[in-house]
Amino acid sequence: MTDRIIFVCALLLAGVYFWGTAQIPSLELGDPLGPKAFPRMLGVGLLIAAAMLLAEILNNRKKAVTDGDDSGGFKWEPHDWVVLGVVAWTALYIVLFEPLGYMLATLIYLLVLTGYFNRGRHLMNSLSCVLFVAISYFAFTKLLGVNLARGIIPF
Amino acid sequence: METLTHILHGFVVATQPINLWYTFLGVFMGTIIGVLPGIGPSAGIALLIPITYGMNPTSALIMMAGIYYGAKYGGSTTAILIRTPGEAASVMTSIDGYEMAKKGRAGAALAVSAIGSFIAGTIGVIGLTLFAVPLTSMALKFGPAEYFTLMLFAMTAVSTLTGKSPAKGIIATILGLMIATIGIDLQSGQARYTMGIPEFQDGVGFVVVVVGLFAMAEVLRGLEGIYRGTSAEAMKIKGKLWLTREEWRRSIGPIWRGGIIGFVIGVLPGAGGTIAAIMSYTTEKRLSKHPEEFGHGAIEGVAGPESANNSDTAGALVPLLTLGIPGGGATAVMLGAFIMYGVQPGPMLFQTRPDLVWGLINSMYIGNVMLVVLNLPLIGLFVRLLYIPQGILYPMIVAISAIGAYAINGSVVDLWLILLFGVIGYIFDKVDIPVAPLVLSLVLGGMMEQSFRQAMTISGGELKIFYGSAITVTLLVMSLISVMLPFIIPRLRAMGSKGDES
Numbered sequence: 001m002t003d004r005i006i007f008v009c010a011l012l013l014a015g016v017y018f019w020g021t022a023q024i025p026s027l028e029l030g031d032p033l034g035p036k037a038f039p040r041m042l043g044v045g046l047l048i049a050a051a052m053l054l055a056e057i058l059n060n061r062k063k064a065v066t067d068g069d070d071s072g073g074f075k076w077e078p079h080d081w082v083v084l085g086v087v088a089w090t091a092l093y094i095v096l097f098e099p100l101g102y103m104l105a106t107l108i109y110l111l112v113l114t115g116y117f118n119r120g121r122h123l124m125n126s127l128s129c130v131l132f133v134a135i136s137y138f139a140f141t142k143l144l145g146v147n148l149a150r151g152i153i154p155f
Numbered sequence: 156m157e158t159l160t161h162i163l164h165g166f167v168v169a170t171q172p173i174n175l176w177y178t179f180l181g182v183f184m185g186t187i188i189g190v191l192p193g194i195g196p197s198a199g200i201a202l203l204i205p206i207t208y209g210m211n212p213t214s215a216l217i218m219m220a221g222i223y224y225g226a227k228y229g230g231s232t233t234a235i236l237i238r239t240p241g242e243a244a245s246v247m248t249s250i251d252g253y254e255m256a257k258k259g260r261a262g263a264a265l266a267v268s269a270i271g272s273f274i275a276g277t278i279g280v281i282g283l284t285l286f287a288v289p290l291t292s293m294a295l296k297f298g299p300a301e302y303f304t305l306m307l308f309a310m311t312a313v314s315t316l317t318g319k320s321p322a323k324g325i326i327a328t329i330l331g332l333m334i335a336t337i338g339i340d341l342q343s344g345q346a347r348y349t350m351g352i353p354e355f356q357d358g359v360g361f362v363v364v365v366v367g368l369f370a371m372a373e374v375l376r377g378l379e380g381i382y383r384g385t386s387a388e389a390m391k392i393k394g395k396l397w398l399t400r401e402e403w404r405r406s407i408g409p410i411w412r413g414g415i416i417g418f419v420i421g422v423l424p425g426a427g428g429t430i431a432a433i434m435s436y437t438t439e440k441r442l443s444k445h446p447e448e449f450g451h452g453a454i455e456g457v458a459g460p461e462s463a464n465n466s467d468t469a470g471a472l473v474p475l476l477t478l479g480i481p482g483g484g485a486t487a488v489m490l491g492a493f494i495m496y497g498v499q500p501g502p503m504l505f506q507t508r509p510d511l512v513w514g515l516i517n518s519m520y521i522g523n524v525m526l527v528v529l530n531l532p533l534i535g536l537f538v539r540l541l542y543i544p545q546g547i548l549y550p551m552i553v554a555i556s557a558i559g560a561y562a563i564n565g566s567v568v569d570l571w572l573i574l575l576f577g578v579i580g581y582i583f584d585k586v587d588i589p590v591a592p593l594v595l596s597l598v599l600g601g602m603m604e605q606s607f608r609q610a611m612t613i614s615g616g617e618l619k620i621f622y623g624s625a626i627t628v629t630l631l632v633m634s635l636i637s638v639m640l641p642f643i644i645p646r647l648r649a650m651g652s653k654g655d656e657s
Binding site for chain 1 (some may be wrong): 205206209320321322323325326329330332333336340342343345346347348374375378379381382383544545546547549550551553554555557558561562565567570571574577578581585586588604607608611612615616
């Protein structure tokens with residue numbers, strides 16, 4: 001099942017990529033190929049790879065029928081919700097990264113995640129998060145000269 | 156004679172106090188990165204690039220190489236104590252290493268890993284020193300067509316040898332090449348696939364792709380593991396951190412053989428440390444008088460693979476330094492680091508910057524000594540890292556990744572890319588699409604297109620330039636073989652087993 005989805009995605013991606021290639025304006029000055037030729041080769045390459053995958057799918061199906069194996073389907077499970085939650089929480093962290101600043105946004109982000117994944121150890125979690133944020137901010141901005149978003153904190 | 160002078164001068168460079176300090180820092184951080192889950196050597200090196208922009212390139216590259224081979228030492232600790240390889244190449248160590256730890260011989264397993272890694276790592280660096288010069292003389296004959304076919308070979312080998320399905324490996328490779336085409340085309344000045352996003356005009360930075368695919372994806376997998384209760388607990392070190400006379404006798408052969416196997420496999424593109432470790436393990440099992448002990452705590456099963464995966468790192472640097480072409484994911488990131496510092500590896504580098512090349516190579520002799528010293532008496536300190544609750548560690552890895560990505564351009568677009576590639580890496584892992592081919596082709600993509608277009612300009616648009624010399628023909632045939640091999644081998648095996656039955 002997943003292989004068939006990959007096959008369809010590869011075909012779709014090849015289609016989108018060919019469309020994107022057609023949008024590139026052509027100015028072939030002293031370059032016999034221009035900016036479109038290599039991308040076109042990649043699009044064709046992706047179609048060939050998709051065809052190879054289709055051959056593998058058909059081959060595996062034949063093998064599964066002879067071996068009596070019918071596994072390989074995808075099932076949504078509770079841990080998938082957790083991963084989706086982490087992704088959504090990280091997306092919110094990125095949205096707030098500049099408005100709130102590195103220190104505040106990271107502190108909130110870490111407190112929530114450590115609170116969920118290291119349950120019951122509130123003091124240890126809070127202390128580690130505060131220390132991590134403070135040390136990383138000052139080490140990177142003051143010692144290494146890395147520019148991090150200040151946000152609403154004035155230093 | 157001139158080469159010998161360069162090599163000796165390389166020792167002067169490597170022993171300068173500042174470079175000794177960066178060698179130490181590199182191997183120390185490498186050991187930590189190897190021990191900790193989450194940030195592997197590829198993501199570790201990638202994260203350091205934006206932070207070390209202002210540094211002298213020689214010192215920065217010495218430090219990054221230290222992370223690369225130091226991580227292999229650290230990876231074995233995790234493999235032995237929690238049966239989870241800290242980095243992929245330690246997978247074979249986790250079989251017998253963990254069994255030894257269960258029998259109270261964790262100290263001996265860790266000691267043989269460190270000593271084997273030191274001896275084999277040094278064998279690898281000697282090999283690198285010996286093979287670098289002859290290969291560079293050959294590489295000087297390479298033109299754009301030769302470089303294009305060489306890159307094609309590296310990519311086909313990596314895409315079909317890593318992972319379970321050759322088709323998926325090739326899809327990953329082409330995806331990397333497609334990402335590499337995003338941005339302003341250097342020859343025509345046209346914007347390609349930028350979707351109107353100004354940050355994409357310079358292309359998608361490989362740092363964010365690597366950090367996303369390796370670090371962020373590992374965080375998602377790790378947090379999922381905590382939720383499902385599948386994360387492993389570390390075992391306590393029991394027994395003396397040294398070998399008995401009998402263990403020495405049994406280990407020394409596997410260490411030497413592993414060192415040679417690892418170096419040879421490391422030079423070849425696509426194979427990498429994991430295959431070197433598997434080959435060493437099967438060799439030792441075949442040579443052993445007690446093959447039944449393998450899988451139940453045989454010290455040869457730790458000594459051989461651990462040595463092989465360490466000398467592999469030096470072997471992998473041979474094509475990177477002499478040809479400028481990496482043969483795997485981690486060396487592709489190293490190439491990215493070289494380019495970021497304005498240094499183009501390849502045969503000319505040995506002539507234009509012998510101090511940098513030989514300083515870097517010779518720093519690896521020193522780094523290996525530092526690693527064995529660090530990993531024997533201080534192993535207890537590194538092991539303590541395994542007791543950090545993973546529920547705290549993984550979220551902090553996201554924050555470190557955010558710092559590294561934001562440091563590049565001061566733009567949140569890079570943070571979004573980390574998340575995007577983290578999700579892609581997580582999904583790819585679930586559906587068995589390897590990520591190393593994607594990273595390799597992303598780093599090589601720009602160079603590959605340039606070589607292709609230069610070759611076509613030289614030939615006036617004729618494709619025969621790609622089959623006009625012995626080198627290009629050989630490389631094209633090797634590329635074809637590497638694509639066909641995964642399809643041919645199972646058929647040959649099937650024919651063989653049918654023959655046996657009849």
